[in-house]
Amino acid sequence: MYKEVLENISGIGLYGIVSILIFFVFFSGVLVWACALSSKYLKNMGDLPLQDNECPEPITHKIQS
Amino acid sequence: MNVETFKYDNRIVRAFAIATVIWGIVGMSVGMLAAVELFYPGANLNLQFITFGRIRPLHTNAVIFAFVGNGMFMGIYYALQRLCKARMFSDFLSWFNFWGWQAIIVSAAITLPLGFTTSKEYAELEWPIKIAIAVVWVVFTINLIGTILKRREKHMYVAIWFFLATALTVAVLHITNSMTMPASLFKSYSMYAGVQDALVQWWYGHNAVAFFLTTPYLGLMYYFLPKAANRPIFSYRLSIIHFWGLIFIYIWAGPHHLLYTALPDWAQSLGMVFSLMLIAPSWGGMLNGLLTLRGAWDKVRQDPVLKFMVVAITAYGMATLEGPLMAIKSVNSLSHYTDWTIAHAHSGALGWNGFFTFSMLYYLFPKLYNTKLWSTKLANWHFWIGLLGITFYLVPIYVAGVTEGLMWKQFTKDGFLQYPNFLETIIQVVPMFRLRSVGGTLYLAGAILMAYNLYRTAKSGKFEPDTEAQAVPWQKAAAVSHAKTKFHRMLEGKPLVFTVLAVVAILIGGIVEIIPMYLIKENVPTISSVKPYTPLEVLGRDLYIREGCLGCHSQMIRPFRSETERYGEYSKAGEFVYDHPFLWGSERKGPDLAREGGKYPDAWHYNHMDDPRSTSPGSIMPRYSWLLTQQLEVDALPGRLAALRRVGVPYPVGYENGPAQKDLQAQAAQIVADLKQGSVTAQPDREIIALIAYLQRLGTDIKAMPAVTSTNQ
Numbered sequence: 001m002y003k004e005v006l007e008n009i010s011g012i013g014l015y016g017i018v019s020i021l022i023f024f025v026f027f028s029g030v031l032v033w034a035c036a037l038s039s040k041y042l043k044n045m046g047d048l049p050l051q052d053n054e055c056p057e058p059i060t061h062k063i064q065s
Numbered sequence: 066m067n068v069e070t071f072k073y074d075n076r077i078v079r080a081f082a083i084a085t086v087i088w089g090i091v092g093m094s095v096g097m098l099a100a101v102e103l104f105y106p107g108a109n110l111n112l113q114f115i116t117f118g119r120i121r122p123l124h125t126n127a128v129i130f131a132f133v134g135n136g137m138f139m140g141i142y143y144a145l146q147r148l149c150k151a152r153m154f155s156d157f158l159s160w161f162n163f164w165g166w167q168a169i170i171v172s173a174a175i176t177l178p179l180g181f182t183t184s185k186e187y188a189e190l191e192w193p194i195k196i197a198i199a200v201v202w203v204v205f206t207i208n209l210i211g212t213i214l215k216r217r218e219k220h221m222y223v224a225i226w227f228f229l230a231t232a233l234t235v236a237v238l239h240i241t242n243s244m245t246m247p248a249s250l251f252k253s254y255s256m257y258a259g260v261q262d263a264l265v266q267w268w269y270g271h272n273a274v275a276f277f278l279t280t281p282y283l284g285l286m287y288y289f290l291p292k293a294a295n296r297p298i299f300s301y302r303l304s305i306i307h308f309w310g311l312i313f314i315y316i317w318a319g320p321h322h323l324l325y326t327a328l329p330d331w332a333q334s335l336g337m338v339f340s341l342m343l344i345a346p347s348w349g350g351m352l353n354g355l356l357t358l359r360g361a362w363d364k365v366r367q368d369p370v371l372k373f374m375v376v377a378i379t380a381y382g383m384a385t386l387e388g389p390l391m392a393i394k395s396v397n398s399l400s401h402y403t404d405w406t407i408a409h410a411h412s413g414a415l416g417w418n419g420f421f422t423f424s425m426l427y428y429l430f431p432k433l434y435n436t437k438l439w440s441t442k443l444a445n446w447h448f449w450i451g452l453l454g455i456t457f458y459l460v461p462i463y464v465a466g467v468t469e470g471l472m473w474k475q476f477t478k479d480g481f482l483q484y485p486n487f488l489e490t491i492i493q494v495v496p497m498f499r500l501r502s503v504g505g506t507l508y509l510a511g512a513i514l515m516a517y518n519l520y521r522t523a524k525s526g527k528f529e530p531d532t533e534a535q536a537v538p539w540q541k542a543a544a545v546s547h548a549k550t551k552f553h554r555m556l557e558g559k560p561l562v563f564t565v566l567a568v569v570a571i572l573i574g575g576i577v578e579i580i581p582m583y584l585i586k587e588n589v590p591t592i593s594s595v596k597p598y599t600p601l602e603v604l605g606r607d608l609y610i611r612e613g614c615l616g617c618h619s620q621m622i623r624p625f626r627s628e629t630e631r632y633g634e635y636s637k638a639g640e641f642v643y644d645h646p647f648l649w650g651s652e653r654k655g656p657d658l659a660r661e662g663g664k665y666p667d668a669w670h671y672n673h674m675d676d677p678r679s680t681s682p683g684s685i686m687p688r689y690s691w692l693l694t695q696q697l698e699v700d701a702l703p704g705r706l707a708a709l710r711r712v713g714v715p716y717p718v719g720y721e722n723g724p725a726q727k728d729l730q731a732q733a734a735q736i737v738a739d740l741k742q743g744s745v746t747a748q749p750d751r752e753i754i755a756l757i758a759y760l761q762r763l764g765t766d767i768k769a770m771p772a773v774t775s776t777n778q
Contacts, residue, residue, distance in 0.1 A: 019317065019335055019577055023342075026570070030309040034302050046297035048148065048222040049288050 069217065069538060072531035073146045075433050077159045079528065081139035082429055084167060085422060086516050088135055091174075092127030093509045099124050100505050103654065104498040106677075106687045114178040116687045118613025122189040123177040128414060129187060129277065131170045136422035137281040138162065138205070141228050143429060144288040145209065148225055150218045150536040154211025158204050165201035169194060180611035181251040184646055185266050187273050188242050192253045195243045202239065206232040213560045219539035221560060223304040227284025229560070230312045230567050234276040237571070242269035246645075248708035249701060252607070256712050259641025260328070263649055267322035268575065275315040278413065279381075282421055283311070286354055286378065289425055293370045299356035303349055310346030312567060314339050316574035321392035324401065325623040326636070326649065333394065339574075340392030347385035354378040369444035373424035376452060380416020384409065399474070402619055402653040404494070405466030408459050415455045415508060423447070423515060430519045436526025443518045451511035457504030465497035469653075474627040482630050487656040492683045592639040594769040597714045598762065600702055600721075600729040605759030607705070608752055609648070612689065617654035620763065633660035633764065640767055643714050655686060660764035667736055668743020670757045692753040699750070702726065732758055 102108045102117045109115045142159065146152060153159045172194050176182075182189040190198070209232050213225060242265055245253035255262050291298050298304055320328055320336030355378055358365060365371040387409055391400050400406060431438050438444060472490040475483035484490050598606060609615070622628050624635040636659050641647055665673075672679050675693055677686040706721035716725075733749035736757055740747050747754065 019574075020338070022573060022577075023313065023317075023339075026313055027310060030306060034305045037302060037305070042301040043297070045220060045222065046291075046301040048218070048220065049144075049224070049291045050295070050297060 067537055068535050070533060070535050071150075071152055072533055074142070074153055074156060074159065074530075075528070075532060076530050077153065077156075077163060078139055078143045078429065079433050080163050081135050081142060082426060082433070084163075085132060085135040085139055086426065086512075086519060088127060088131035088170060089419075089422070090509070090512055090516060092124060092132045093505070093512060095120055095127055096124040097502065097505050097509060100498065100502040102687065103685055104495050104502070106685050109687055111688055111690065113180070113612075113689075113691050116612065116689075118616045118687075119178050119180060119182075121613060121616040122182060122186075123174065125187060126173050126177065126189065127170070129273075130173070133278055133282075133414075133418045133422065134166065134170075136418070136425065137231075137277075137285070138166065139429070140285040140289065140425050141209070141281065144224055144285060145212055145228060147534075148218065148222045148288065149212050149216030150534065151212055151216045154208050154215060158208040158211075162201060162205045162208060165197065165204065169197050169201060172197070176251065180613075182610060182613065183245065183253065183255065184610045184613070184615060184648060185242065185255070185262075186270055186651060188239075188266070188269060191251045192243070192245050192247050193250065195239070195245070199236070199239060199243070202232070202236055206236060210560065210564070217536040217538040221563065222287070223298075223301065223308055224284040224287040226308050226563070226567070227280045227287065229564055230308075230571070231276050231281040231284070233564065233568050234272065234280075234312075234316075234571050237568075237575070238269045238272050238276065242266060246708045246712045248705045252701070252705065252708075254705075254708050254712055255646035257645070257647075258713065259644045259647050260638045262644070262647040263323060263326065264320075264328065266647070268319040271319035271322055272316055274413070275311075278418055279315075280312065282418060283307070283350055285425065286350075286374075286421065289428060290354055290357055290374055290378075293368065293374060293424070293428055294358055294361050294364060296357060296361060299353050299359070303353045307346050307350040307353060309570065311343075311350065313570045313574070314343050314346060316571045317577070318343060318392065321397070322651070324392070324394050324397045325625070326621055337392050337394060340389040342389075344386060344389050348382060351378055351382035351385070354381075369438075369441060369448055370424045370428045372445070372448050373420045373427065373451075376448075377417050377419075377421035377424060380412055380420065380455075384413040384417060387412065398623070398625065399470040400466065401623075402651070403466040403469040403473075404462050404497075405470065406652065408462040408466055411462070412455075412459055415451075415458060419508070420451065423451070423512075426515065426519060430522045431526070433528060434523050434526030435529050436522060438518070439521035439525055440518055443514055447511040447514045447518070450507050450514070454504050454506070454508030454511060457507060458501055459504070461497040461500035461504070465494035465501075468494050468497075473631070474625070476627070482627065485631065487631070487653075488681055488683060491654060491685060495685065591642060592637065592767060595640055595642060595766040597643045597709075597716060599732055599758070600706065600725040601732045601755050601758040602762050603705060603709065604697060604699070604702065604729075605755035605757070606648075608692070608756045609759055610646075614658075615648045615650040617650075617652060617686070618656065618658045619650035619653050620657065620659040621649040622657055622659045628657070632657045634767065636764075637767065640764070645709060645712050645714065655684075658760070658763055662761045662763040662765035663768075666743050667739040667757050667761065668745045670760055671740055671743070671745050671747065671753060674753055674756070692756060693747070693751060695752045697750055697752050697755050699726065699729065702729065 098108065098115065099117055099120050102120075106117075109117070113119070142153065169190075173190055176191060176194065177189060181191045183191060188195075209228060213221065213229070244256040246256060247253045257265050287298055287304060317339035318336050320332045321340045324333050324337070355375070358371070358375065361371075365375055390396055391405070391409060400409075427438060427444055469490055472484050472493065473487075477483050620636070622632045622635045629635055669680055671693070673681065674689045676688050676690070677684040702725055703721035706716050706725055710716045710718075730749065733754045736754050737747055737749045
């Protein structure tokens with residue numbers, strides 16, 4: 001029954017393909033972006049939780065890539 | 066340099082921590098009672114307020130929103146201040162968040178046993194409480210974003226991204242799923258009906274697990290694990306991919322809760338594919354956590370905080386592998402409606418959320434009280450008892466789940482059901498229910514040990530209400546930064562832009578799934594023989610909801626031969642067009658009731674409700690004898706019929722003022738007469754009469770006109 005209902009909605013077959021395409025483009029973008037980040041920056045970011053108390057200097061000093 | 070001195074607010078963290086411990090023990094205790102009632106139905110002492118159907122939602126709400134909810138706020142209020150190098154945006158909002166949340170929990174603890182429920186899983190609370198939740202959540206979100214905006218640290222650590230995604234997505238989910246039409250102060254009907262209601266509910270239900278139980282705790286993992294291990298996260302790059310991958314994919318996977326139901330095929334397949342893809346970011350996150358401990362495993366041996374974390378992260382990995390596997394349609398056909406689902410939920414709840422919460426509590430109490438943990442040995446005992454508890458819980462329940470699934474599907478070589486009596490399959494797994502309660506007891510005992518340990522820790526130290534800290538605000542230090550404004554740095558330097566992008570990411574999946582829902586609404590073929598419920602049936606259905614019958618009985622026959630042989634014709638979408646809310650259920654501790662109408666005489670139902678074991682020896686259903694004596698709330702009828710009409714059920718205007726009452730009395734008199742034939746004398750104004758009316762109606766409409774439905778297949 002549902003197949004019949006949905007077949008009557010124009011272009012319903014595209015939904016699945018479009019969904020996967022959106023995801024593929026999005027995920028590839030994130031991947032490229034993450035890979036392009038400098039390792040120095042990533043190291044500084046990773047160190048953030050360890051520097052939370054009584055830190056007199058902000059982290060921005062350390063990022064000079 | 067413009068060094069600023071400020072104070073972190075520890076009071077609010079302590080308040081949430083204490084609430085976490087108390088509600089954790091309460092929630093687990095209610096779970097224990099529910100577990101015992103499953104093998105000893107008399108454990109409710111014949112009190113309606115603590116029957117399984119009413120305390121099951123109490124247990125799930127207490128554990129999810131009270132225990133994990135408070136644990137989440139505790140962790141976020143501690144970590145956020147330190148990651149932002151700023152006190153919370155507003156102390157008033159912090160305390161409003163705290164007391165508001167506790168008030169909501171207390172109101173849930175009162176209303177659910179009283180039977181005030183919408184029946185939608187993890188969203189059972191009635192409309193005034195739903196509004197309160199929305200208000201408190203908005204306050205939390207404002208406090209969160211306010212703190213991020215006034216931060217002194219330029220960069221937003223990945224944990225903050227997870228917190229933001231949590232706040233925004235939960236708001237969207239809660240509001241969408243809470244669209245109800247009030248009929249009175251504590252009674253409302255879902256605006257959606259049948260299939261639409263099911264789709265919205267499980268879009269919500271799935272993502273509540275994602276964005277209430279998972280993303281905030283992942284954020285906390287990214288903060289507390291490096292703190293406890295005293296080393297940065299294994300790969301910050303991986304954490305970025307983890308975040309975007311997870312929040313983007315999760316929202317698409319909701320339909321896997323409705324496989325083989327009346328949901329469109331393509332949506333089911335999409336839910337399945339995206340569920341499988343979820344393994345990648347989930348395991349990326351798990352490995353990122355575990356690899357953080359590389360070279361530090363000696364610490365894990367000594368530090369209970371790390372021990373709990375390692376098990377929690379491993380449980381996260383196991384649950385996020387199992388979930389996608391259960392979303393494969395063929396696996397789901399076996400696992401759905403069985404205790405397998407319960408086992409899956411508890412591997413996440415006990416292992417991931419429970420153990421991670423314990424680790425945070427063991428980490429935070431000594432910090433807040435400026436002392437050492439009172440007893441590491443006791444914490445280690447807690448760890449081993451808790452781990453044993455998880456094992457004793459999960460193993461029997463997995464066995465029970467698979468046994469149920471296999472027995473339901475088993476045919477003899479002649480092609481008949483091997484176990485045609487549903488009760489046989491449940492009696493078979495009752496020993497597993499007993500064993501499970503041993504596991505639960507161990508786990509609860511561990512939590513009580515922890516409460517004592519934390520209490521003694523607090524007594525042995527001195528509470529520090531504020532922690533002083535110093536930092537240079539990044540705006541003032543910006544001149545010394547020569548960093549190029551790369552896209553990502555710009556992005557996480559601008560929390561509002563980041564927030565918008567995160568919302569877009571989660572909304573894409575939601576919109577793609579919800580658009581077809583509205584299309585369906587206009588295209589569900591109506592079955593002409595399906596009519597609105599009669600007034601007596603409406604009140605009976607409300608009793609069915611009040612008693613939480615759907616906690617054990619589904620109303621959705623899947624298109625399998627094993628189900629159609631047992632229950633009758635499989636369920637059609639057109640049968641549910643007047644079901645506000647849908648009552649498909651997700652669990653079978655008793656048989657499906659979608660075609661219950663006409664199966665048994667009225668007197669059978671009367672006797673069965675009075676004492677299920679009188680008609681079904683060995684049944685684990687509790688007695689519902691109060692239904693035989695309590696008077697039916699007929700005064701509520703006009704309000705309810707009017708509310709139902711407002712959500713689209715075609716009752717004629719004015720029907721509720723007179724004609725409805727006459728119809729109700731006539732139908733009640735008919736049932737009383739039928740009962741008399743079965744040697745039962747009953748009064749027409751008792752609740753049982755309405756419930757019998759509803760049960761006898763279930764699934765009967767379609768029988769009146771089978772030709773119409775068959776053309777729609």
